[in-house]
Amino acid sequence: MNQKNIIKEIKESVCYLTINRPKNLNALNKNTITELSSEIIDANQDVSIRCIVLTGSENKAFVAGADIKEFISFSKSEGEKLARKGQNELFDIVENSSKPIIAAINGFALGGGLELAMACHIRIASDNAKMGLPEVSLGVIPGYGGTQRLAQLVGKGKAMEMITTAIMISANEAKNWGLVNHVCSQEELIEISTKIAKSISKNSPMAVSKAIKCINSGYAFGTEGYEVEKKEFGNCFGTPDFIEGTTAFIEKRKPNFSNIE
Ligand code: CAA
Numbered sequence: 001m002n003q004k005n006i007i008k009e010i011k012e013s014v015c016y017l018t019i020n021r022p023k024n025l026n027a028l029n030k031n032t033i034t035e036l037s038s039e040i041i042d043a044n045q046d047v048s049i050r051c052i053v054l055t056g057s058e059n060k061a062f063v064a065g066a067d068i069k070e071f072i073s074f075s076k077s078e079g080e081k082l083a084r085k086g087q088n089e090l091f092d093i094v095e096n097s098s099k100p101i102i103a104a105i106n107g108f109a110l111g112g113g114l115e116l117a118m119a120c121h122i123r124i125a126s127d128n129a130k131m132g133l134p135e136v137s138l139g140v141i142p143g144y145g146g147t148q149r150l151a152q153l154v155g156k157g158k159a160m161e162m163i164t165t166a167i168m169i170s171a172n173e174a175k176n177w178g179l180v181n182h183v184c185s186q187e188e189l190i191e192i193s194t195k196i197a198k199s200i201s202k203n204s205p206m207a208v209s210k211a212i213k214c215i216n217s218g219y220a221f222g223t224e225g226y227e228v229e230k231k232e233f234g235n236c237f238g239t240p241d242f243i244e245g246t247t248a249f250i251e252k253r254k255p256n257f258s259n260i261e
Contacts, residue, residue: 005032006039007057013050013201014194015043015099018057025064026056028086028112032067037090044098050201050208052097053193054120055104056113059186062105062129063113066144071237072246080234083143086112087226091145094119095216098209100200104193105129106186110168115144118153121212123179124193125171126186131179132168139245139257143233148225154178 007018017039019026026032043049056062071082094101094116103109103120109131117123117131125131133146141147142163151159154177162169171183184192200208236242241257248255 003035003039005029006035008039010046010049012198013048014197015039015046015049015052016190017043017052017054019055019063020057022056022058022060024067024069025061025108026113027064027067028116029067029070033086033090037093040090040093040097040101049099050205051197052099052101053104053190053197054101054116055106055190055193059107059128061108061113062103063110063116064108065111065113065134068138068246068249072250074237076234076237078234079140079143079237080230083230083233086144087230091115091119095145096213097121098212099205100197100208100212102193102197104189105131105171105180106189111135111142111146112144115142115146115149118149118179119145122181122196124182124184124189124196125174125180126189127171127183128186129171129174129180129183130168131171131174132166133163134166134168136164137166137245137255138249139239139241139243139255140236141229141233143229145226145229147229148222150179152219152222 005021007020009016019032021027043052101120102122102124103117105117105123105125107129109117109129111133114131114133133142135142158177174180175183244257245255
């Protein structure tokens with residue numbers, strides 16, 4: 001398939017998918033979500049593929065979040081629809097892929113970018129990577145599953161701190177927090193991801209897919225949280241703080257938030 005924003009390469013049993021919008025730090029716009037989703041569905045149907053490695057193009061960003069420019073003038077209902085559609089169309093597909101997806105985090109993984117990495121099954125980061133959920137600094141909240149998956153990975157206390165402070169953490173801090181499995185240099189990132197992909201490929205695809213299903217089912221109690229997230233994400237849109245936060249980003253200045261809820 002000819003994709004505008006995704007580069008696909010299959011080598012032996014591994015499918016490499018690269019998100020390719022470097023001018024926008026690989027931010028997830030509508031097309032990229034649709035294209036990535038369709039590549040993952042295709043890879044799941046291709047019996048020659050045993051594992052997927054997902055990364056970002058060039059060396060600055062994995063994904064810097066959902067595309068702020070695309071949603072800046074959305075209404076509350078359009079905001080909720082963005083979260084609902086993104087989660088249904090991509091993030092749930094990634095998490096429930098029967099073939100393991102390794103996120104090779106090669107730079108900034110922020111907002112929707114970290115949410116995408118967290119939906120993957122394994123995360124490897126290069127030592128220049130920076131991770132965070134900075135949405136509250138824009139007057140919005142994570143809307144692609146971040147409030148749920150971050151707490152699952154690092155625990156409720158650390159998730160509360162990371163989301164409410166909007167801090168960015170380094171790759172080594174992310175490893176200490178349990179957010180990524182391994183840290184390496186940028187030059188080694190694909191090589192190490194491939195090594196893990198190949199060691200998965202030696203095992204039974206049937207058993208690997210059943211193991212993923214079982215591990216995920218242990219977290220299914222959180223489904224109500226995802227629903228609340230979609231609604232509250234939508235409720236942020238059009239508020240004075242949302243307008244101020246997103247406009248400040250575009251104007252490259254610090255936001256001046258009100259104290260109105
Ligand atoms: N959406 C759209 N465009 C983005 C973007 C995003 N998330 N992140 C970066 N870009 C664009 C910038 O606007 C800029 O474009 P122009 O050259 O046209 O101005 C280009 O990418 C390069 O970015 P910067 O000039 O900002 O690069 P920098 O090195 O100064 O800063 C950065 C890098 C710290 C990652 C900064 O770009 C940044 O803070 N990005 C936004 C991160 C963010 O807030 N992500 C959360 C988005 S909301 C979300 O994801 C909601 C959700 O859960 C569904």
